[in-house]
Amino acid sequence: MPPSLKPHLNGWYRSLKATSRSGLRVERATNQPLAALRGALGVAIALFGALALSGPAMATSAALGAQMAGMATFQRSYRPRPWLALATALGLAVSTFVGYVASPWPALFLCVVALWSFGAGLAWVGGQTAGILASMTVAVMLVVVSLTESVSQAAQHAGVIAAGGVIQALLVLVWPVNRWGAHREALAEACASMADYARRLRHDPFAPFDPDPLMAAREAAVVTPGQARSRPAELTGVRPLVERMRPAMSALADPRVGAAEEGPERDRARELLAAAADILDMAAHTIRSGVSPKIPERAYAALALPDDGPILHGIARHTALRLIGLLAEVHDALETPPDDDSPRYLPRPGVRELLPLTVVAIRRNWTWRSAVLRHAVRVAVVVTLAEGIGMALPYGHGYWAAMTAMMVMRPDFSQTYSRGVARLAGTVVGVGVASAVMVAARPAPWVCGALAVVAVGGAYLTMRAGYMALSTLVTVYVVFLLSMDGLTLSRTAAERVGMTLLGGLLAFAAYAVWPTWQTVRLPHRLADQISAAGQYAAATLEAFASPGPVTRRAMRDALLDYRAARAALRAADDSAATEPVRHRGLRPSQLSDARAAVAAIGRTSMLIEAHAPTATAPSPGAAAFAGVVRDQLTIAAVAARTGTKVDLTPVRDAYQLWSDSADGTPDEILRDASILTEAVTGLEESLN
Known part of the structure; x- marks a missing residue:
């Protein structure tokens, strides 16, 4: 081996080892059980309703639409959840219908797949949620097109897919589960982060500060007019005050411009910072729980003027008074609801405002230096190639290679490789579990549907546990779903594992040949x-x-x-x-x-x-x-x-x-x- 090649290979070995471990990691984290139950109920209504009316093929489409729309409601987005479900369902319905219209002509269908995949890759200009939801439209299009036999059937499949999304949206409306939970958690985490910063400043005047929680809280504060009218009072008015505390705390703790490095001034500064930490912890608890704020007595005592007069002087005293005033305003904002019916809020752009912003974002990324544009081109080539290979092979379900490539590819190396490894491992485990159940029980179509609902409920519950856990449960779900029409189990297992492996290897190779290194x-x-x-x-x-x-x-x-x-x-x-x-x-x-x-x-x-x-x-x-x-x-x-x-x-x-x-x-x-x-x-x- 040439000496110059050895460091390069060692680098690849270390990177692949690290990304593989990351992909195979399973975290102890779950979504809200009631939210997972609600999502599974939506899939059950769509699946069994379509199964009773139209048979297994239509039930598969309805279940896929409901499943994907349900997954959209679990994405890390602060937009209203019903709109996420409806937007996903609309995208799925349009993509499947367009895909079927082009499916009789393989060359035209591959062109549609390439165009749709490119658009899905380009959707990452709108953020992670937009990119993931756009990827779903391509994946479902590849599956559902193989189930239809005529244009009228394609329209029916598109309709039941949209109906599945509508069911999920209606369930979110009539059965809200922790509706403001993500917003509460973001603001509470910002308060808790500032409390931790205050405690660290007591011992280290130059302690580093992580602004990410404040950025997340600001993103959560961007709401629609409808959300602003129904937003809980404790989510209104606190965030700007917490933002303004950071410079006051930093200036008070810094011995160059604030309290003296040692002596009574430093003791007084530490006392005020401890009180600030207690009040901010109280604010975080109030925001999470919605209970009335209760300031600890020691915090009240620390904020009061000492009996021997002011200890801080000059700019340090001015900064301390500003900090005390901000802490009092935080308590008032949590204790007293806003007087007016239209609280001030950061407006979230609607569809009309979002379209021009999206066009501007695409123009800004329309260059080879953009990781998003390179990702879009890479995805379009790989997914189209995988679908072409799947069509050429003597399998009835070769789309699994293209679907795998679509779902695992991301604009950066680490996520693509870690998700690819997790997808491959999850597929093998999922196929093994589902195969064992099918061989042992040989369930009827309705039982297969029930098992699919249980699997998708588990997928909703463990979405935060890691991509391997999600891939395993989604694989079990798909195998049970496709088994409703009597699909041969051995062929299902062999095709899914083999084609998933092919799709993952194509994705890996594409990033190795044409990477976008951070x-x-x-x-x-x-x-x-x-x-x-x-x-x-x-x-x-x-x-x-x-x-x-x-x-x-x-x-x-x-x-x-x-x-x-x-x-x-x-x-x-x-x-x-x-x-x-x-x-x-x-x-x-x-x-x-x-x-x-x-x-x-x-x-x-x-x-x-x-x-x-x-x-x-x-x-x-x-x-x-x-x-x-x-x-x-x-x-x-x-x-x-x-x-x-x-x-x-x-x-x-x-x-x-x-x-x-x-x-x-x-x-x-x-x-x-x-x-x-x-x-x-x-x-x-x-x-x-």
Whole structure:
């Protein structure tokens, strides 16, 4: 073996080993049992109703429509669950009818499969939920087309598929199970995360903060007008207050701008942070349970003014008073419902608004550099090839190869390989279990239907346990479902295992031949975060240069963009950790140091935000310094992409000019700007 090839093969071995273990892992996590029971009931109504009226073939279509629509209601989405079920059912019905119209002509049908698969891959521009639901339409189209014999039958199958989705949507409406559970959990987790941050700040003034729970809470707060009218009171008004606590806590704990490092001031700061943690834990419990808030007595005592007078002074006292005020507002928001009938909310775009946004997203991703476009092309080629091979083989159910490829392929390497391994293992186990039951009991069609309902109920219940558990139960469900029409068991088992193996191998090979590595995208993701950090830092400084609602809104928007860029880099780094390649640009140590420096820039910008005034005299020096910071960090972002050196001396010069100008800027802001300059210098050193 050539010496240069050995590291490459070792990298693939490590990556495949890690992804295989990830795919085969089974977690101890379940969905709501009542929600799983409701989904299984929807499948049972559709299946047995169609079986009584039209026979096994129509019952299979009805059950598949209800099953997929039921799965849509379990997706991680904050949209109304009935609409998810209806949208899935509509997509399934249209895809199956179009697929059948083209099925008499194999070449035309393969073109339809290619086009539909490409569209399903492109649907990932709308997020994971949109991508998964679009993939379902292709999978069901491949199955149902083989069951129909005429256009009228195709229309009937499309109708019963849509009816299955309608049944699931109606069940969600008449039998709501923990309707606001996902929204409650997201907001409660944000409060609990902030409480944990407060406790860690008591011992480590520079403790890192994870903004992901706040991002999830903000996503959950984006609701439709109908949701806003029926939203529980405890979900209204708390999130913005929790968001504003983070800079106040950070500024209070930081010895450079807040309480002194040791002594009575530090003890008082720790006391306030402990009280904040208790109140935020109370808020999390209230949001999860809906009970009235009860603040612990020790928290009340800590928030009160000490008998010997104020211990904190200057900016530390101002920050503490702001934190106490925010904690009081959180309690009031949980205790008192909103006065008006139309609470303020973040509007979720409807269908009319969503279509233009989708077009813009597709245009933005219409480039070979986009992982989504490459995924769409890869899926279209693999699924079409798998379906073509299945049609050429002497099997009656060769579509299982294409269906497997469609369901396991994802825009990144790690998910594709882990899901592929899980799918193959789950198929073998599922076929073995179902075969044993069929051989031992030889159940009648109605009994097969009942066993299929039990299996799909188990699939709904264990969807969060891992893809292998889900694949196993879905395989059992499909085998029982197809056995209702007397399909030969041995052929079912052999075909499903063999064709699933073929589909998985084609998916693996496609990603190996034409990959989209997240590793090589890390410098670009880092550059995006550097640029976003520059915008955020500049926006906080401009809040002093021109105080007012406009600059505060710009500061808020810049913070959200910075968090989104940070989350994108973190996700890319997590995916890159399992890939068999290594980037030749930034070294891992460089990337780690640069991320730490950017985090320091973000943390310092948050200190500046904590001191942002509502109204004060303009600071021309702050405006000039903000412009330099924005421009120079944009240059640093370009350097991170290209791997060139960068000189950020203009930032240091601009700060020195500002600090010497004596333009009336408060000393605490100049101190914050000095810390920001040090963080920018650290970024320069890491990139060079």
